[in-house]
Amino acid sequence: MSTSQLPEVKSTEPNEQGYRSYSLGEFTFRRDEHFAHIDWPTGRHVMAVEPFLKALMRDIAWNFFYGTVNFDSVIGTVNHYGDVDLFAGRFNEDYRKAEIDHLENFPHDEIKATFEAMLGDWVNESFDPFAAPQETGSAYGDKSGNNMAAVTRTRVTAKRMIGMPDDELLRSDESGYTVNRMFADVDQSEPEVKVEPGYEKEVSAFSLFKYLSRSDVTWNPSVVSVCKDSLYCPTTEEFILPIIHGNDRVEWFIQLSDEIIWEVADRETGRPRANVVMKAGDCAAMPADIRHQGFSPKRSMLLVWENNSAALPGMIARGETPNVPVEF
Ligand SMILES: [Fe+2]
Structure with a gap:
């Protein structure tokens, strides 16, 4: 008998603000009211949680896209089309010189599962990470519900061309x-x-x-x-x-x-x-x-x-x- 195994997501119990922390290899991710905190053995980084979640949303929705997705000047991913690098400071000249940069490679499904779990947990009901600033509520504050409909959205893909039989029409x-x-x-x-x-x-x-x-979007x-x-x-x-x-x-x-x-x-x-x-x-x-x-x-x-x-x-x-x- 064969069983299909879902990749394991390593997370903690919710913190005081209601959010779980996640780990991937030697990286850990933690959020509070305002910030995403990312730690690795040789360094640490903090991002305002709104830009972090908007970047995380694109990285998942684009399936790690082509090449490098930099969340900012420190954190990001490199797609190798089957496996994915998660890095801190890899494409930052000063982090490289100081030798505090860090990179680990993960099977595509493993990093995707962790990122999806984190996005689902850290996005509150009021926030849509795909929306323009005036078309969404706030990403900040203690945990308050979720917005799974927004964060599980996938990009629209034509099989041949929009308008051809069987292709999705978003035109009315x-x-x-x-x-x-x-x-x-x-x-x-x-x-x-x-x-x-x-x-x-x-x-x-x-x-x-x-x-x-x-x-x-x-x-x-x-x-x-x-x-x-x-x-x-x-x-x-x-x-x-x-x-x-x-x-x-x-x-x-x-x-x-x-x-x-x-x-x-x-x-x-x-x-x-x-x-x-x-x-x-x-x-x-x-x-x-x-x-x-x-x-x-x-x-x-x-x-x-x-x-x-x-x-x-x-x-x-x-x-x-x-x-x-x-x-x-
Ligand atoms: Fe580009």
């Missing part, structure tokens, strides 16, 4: 997704499609602006089309990207509306490399050796184009393909 009031307050001016009409008989299941079109105007790309390794991941952004993403491949951005300011730094050290202001219609290729964080003053629409090929990180690490899409 009936779907439960209404137009966001900041996209009230977005045209809600759909393109007219006349299909040659026999091709009804092959031809489709939809208004991406209408689709995105109904997104109720920020900084959470939905995969709307898949063509081999080419993923179109448009998203709506407001306020600050809750993580600092360290690329392991080139990543393309097309700013579809409004404006995002990007701080771009060296992936390894965090040293600043560029500030990029992207206005509607601008296109940029973020190199494979950078980290970046976006600031969106008004809710905006961004198309993120990802090359999902599993071969890319190795090819880039071995120098077989450049860190930029074009060398002039």
Whole structure:
């Protein structure tokens, strides 16, 4: 007889504020009213609990994403697509010099189970870590209920393309997704499609602006089309990207509306490399050796184009393909 075993989550009884503490290898995570406290054998770190939970939410929802997810300049994860590094100070020049940085590798399912348990326990009823600041209550205070509906949300993924048979439609009031307050001016009409008989299941079109105007989350790309390794991941952004993403491949951005300011730094050290202001219609290729964080003053629409090929990180690490899409 075979039994499937769920990964063990190591946690304590609730503390005075009602929150459990969690451990992964030699890392421990503890929260109180205001802060997340992270300890490891050679150091300790503290983050305000709201940005910590917003980063933790993205790391889980994106399944550790591509490359590095920095929660801030100290804590984060590196995805090796099967197993995941949890680190403190690994991508911080000064922590490295002082030799207080720490890194441990965990099976994907083990770190995911612990992170999910921590998120479920530490997010109160009033707080939605996916929402824009004006669309959620507070993350702070003693434990008060939970918001499992918000924290177990998964990204919307198309099998072929939105609008094709079997693919999820988030394009009408009936779907439960209404137009966001900041996209009230977005045209809600759909393109007219006349299909040659026999091709009804092959031809489709939809208004991406209408689709995105109904997104109720920020900084959470939905995969709307898949063509081999080419993923179109448009998203709506407001306020600050809750993580600092360290690329392991080139990543393309097309700013579809409004404006995002990007701080771009060296992936390894965090040293600043560029500030990029992207206005509607601008296109940029973020190199494979950078980290970046976006600031969106008004809710905006961004198309993120990802090359999902599993071969890319190795090819880039071995120098077989450049860190930029074009060398002039
Ligand atoms: Fe990125």
